[in-house]
Amino acid sequence: NAGVTQTPKFRVLKTGQSMTLLCAQDMNHEYMYWYRQDPGMGLRLIHYSVGEGTTAKGEVPDGYNVSRLKKQNFLLGLESAAPSQTSVYFCASSYSAHRTYEQYFGPGTRLTVT
């Protein structure tokens, strides 16, 4: 079991460039999430998905798009990168929407936008 994996691990973009971050989970979880982590701010939810083919906005969705074409994959896209999107991005998944269930996290993608 690989759990939650993310590619790439690191990326440097110039302002205005686009990229896609890939998240994959092998636990058959319905629910998947994208967070960004910034110093002193903890993790903030960007977008989430409650099942294949569905996505929804989280707390900080502006500048990002997502897709969940397959249950095991959740993609995060940046159409036109900005320096404010320099961050560490984490993907997570959970078995259930119930509050008692933990979320499982990937190792993160460190993105720098110059």
Add this chain to the structure above:
Amino acid sequence: AQSVTQLDSQVPVFEEAPVELRCNYSSSVSVYLFWYVQYPNQGLQLLLKYLSGSTLVKSINGFEAEFNKSQTSFHLRKPSVHISDTAEYFCAVSDKFSGGYNKLIFGAGTRLAVHP
């Protein structure tokens, strides 16, 4: 909506000393609480959680946390830390069912630095 406050952004401590990382949450009728740990250059891992029952919960590596409803706190403690405990620790609360997903609210994190 719930909020989580971690009172210390950094906690330096010597090896084998005790440590307490503080976490307070905003009040709610029912609450589920989590501590996650992030080792350097890794993702977050669940350390322990409080769902119900005994207010003292323990992890397999010697950490424990006590749910205190009257003080709305969920402080994390370890009686004797090791160098390997150096990491960032996040307190999180599971908010009430919202939008059909498991909503976790995270604190800003506390960086624990254990020195020899």
